[in-house]
Amino acid sequence: MNVLITGGSGFLGTNLSNFISKKGFNVKILDNFSRNMHKNINSEIELIDCDVRDKENLIKYSKNTDIFIHLAFVNGTRYFYENPELVLDVGIKGILNSIECINTHNIKKFILASSSEVYNEPNQVPTNENEIIKIPDVLNPRFSYSGGKIISEILTINSANQKEIEKIIFRPHNIFGKNMGEEHVIPELIKKIYIASKYFKENNCTIEIQGNGSQTRAFCYIDDAIDQIFFLIKNGKNNNVYNVGINNEISILDLAKKIASILKIDLKIEITENRIGSAKRRCPDIEKIINLGFNLENNFEQGLISTVNWYKEYYLNKNV
Numbered sequence: 504m505n506v507l508i509t510g511g512s513g514f515l516g517t518n519l520s521n522f523i524s525k526k527g528f529n530v531k532i533l534d535n536f537s538r539n540m541h542k543n544i545n546s547e548i549e550l551i552d553c554d555v556r557d558k559e560n561l562i563k564y565s566k567n568t569d570i571f572i573h574l575a576f577v578n579g580t581r582y583f584y585e586n587p588e589l590v591l592d593v594g595i596k597g598i599l600n601s602i603e604c605i606n607t608h609n610i611k612k613f614i615l616a617s618s619s620e621v622y623n624e625p626n627q628v629p630t631n632e633n634e635i636i637k638i639p640d641v642l643n644p645r646f647s648y649s650g651g652k653i654i655s656e657i658l659t660i661n662s663a664n665q666k667e668i669e670k671i672i673f674r675p676h677n678i679f680g681k682n683m684g685e686e687h688v689i690p691e692l693i694k695k696i697y698i699a700s701k702y703f704k705e706n707n708c709t710i711e712i713q714g715n716g717s718q719t720r721a722f723c724y725i726d727d728a729i730d731q732i733f734f735l736i737k738n739g740k741n742n743n744v745y746n747v748g749i750n751n752e753i754s755i756l757d758l759a760k761k762i763a764s765i766l767k768i769d770l771k772i773e774i775t776e777n778r779i780g781s782a783k784r785r786c787p788d789i790e791k792i793i794n795l796g797f798n799l800e801n802n803f804e805q806g807l808i809s810t811v812n813w814y815k816e817y818y819l820n821k822n823v
């Protein structure tokens with residue numbers, strides 16, 4: 504089986520590519536390497552510098568692909584606010600060009616990474632895949648990301664219907680692990696503690712967090728997420744959407760305290776204005792994947808310890 508992964512040198516991509524390759528699949532990555540993480544990719548995986556907006560090359564390189572996994576997207580909340588045009592450009596052209604590849608070649612499966620962000624402020628928490636997906640305010644640039652994901656989902660479902668191809672969409676919920684980038688909740692909290700504790704030298708410090716800390720998320724360790732994604736690649740049903748994550752909801756306040764306790768730092772928290780558009784609660788209902796036969800594992804606690812320790816070294820070595 505030949506597997507092509509766009510955005511395969513990012514956080515999910517490197518972990519997924521290495522995992523799939525170890526299972527015996529031939530893996531090819533197409534990425535513009537804007538995240539610069541390809542050093543961690545196994546040597547037997549083919550790495551090609553290709554922007555998903557470059558239709559001609561995407562079609563050329565996706566020849567002889569059996570499974571096409573589309574992960575390439577511009578991630579990180581900062582970019583949604585600061586460069587919504589780029590987020591949408593990569594999002595929309597990326598999915599349209601990927602669909603051109605499906606239409607051109609004899610691809611058997613198309614897997615799309617969407618996001619929990621499509622639920623925005625869900626009516627039900629834990630949230631299942633039938634929840635209404637929405638853009639509450641077109642004037643808020645934050646929704647460039649979820650807008651791109653919603654369009655990608657609709658295009659996936661409504662394309663290439665006359666072809667024998669299975670299309671599976673997954674919506675990841677706050678996946679974390681070492682080397683996930685800096686633009687996410689866990690690395691950002693660690694960095695704040697790093698700076699406030701004078702590079703982890705002082706054993707107490709005060710940090711600011713957005714909102715009153717009661718906002719919740721459900722964090723899923725990367726190894727558990729990759730197990731779920733690989734299971735869906737094999738067993739997901741055609742034209743179906745699946746949440747990927749773990750349903751252990753935690754407040755940002757409690758998460759910050761857990762991180763501080765791993766770092767052995769006594770933490771005080773000050774509250775600041777929340778950014779408009781950030782959901783108050785988010786937690787996936789994962790019954791759908793479990794009903795498909797998936798055996799759930801939850802390595803949150805152990806994963807958090809190894810991630811915090813990895814970022815501790817990372818920030819100390821980076822000397823920011």
Ligand SMILES: NC(=O)c1ccc[n+]([C@@H]2O[C@H](COP(=O)([O-])OP(=O)(O)OC[C@H]3O[C@@H](n4cnc5c(N)ncnc54)[C@H](O)[C@@H]3O)[C@@H](O)[C@H]2O)c1
Pocket residue numbers: 509510511512513514515516533534535536537538539553554555556573574575576577578593616617618619620674675676677678679683684
């Ligand atoms: N990590 C999570 O918790 C999470 C949550 C929800 C959704 N997702 C989705 O899962 C997918 C993978 O996420 P991730 O955390 O690995 O993100 P990531 O930012 O680490 O990886 C994205 C990859 O896409 C590549 N890329 C960006 N623009 C490109 C372009 N124009 N052409 C080719 N490649 C390009 C980047 O270089 C990077 O390697 C993304 O679609 C993301 O939106 C992830």
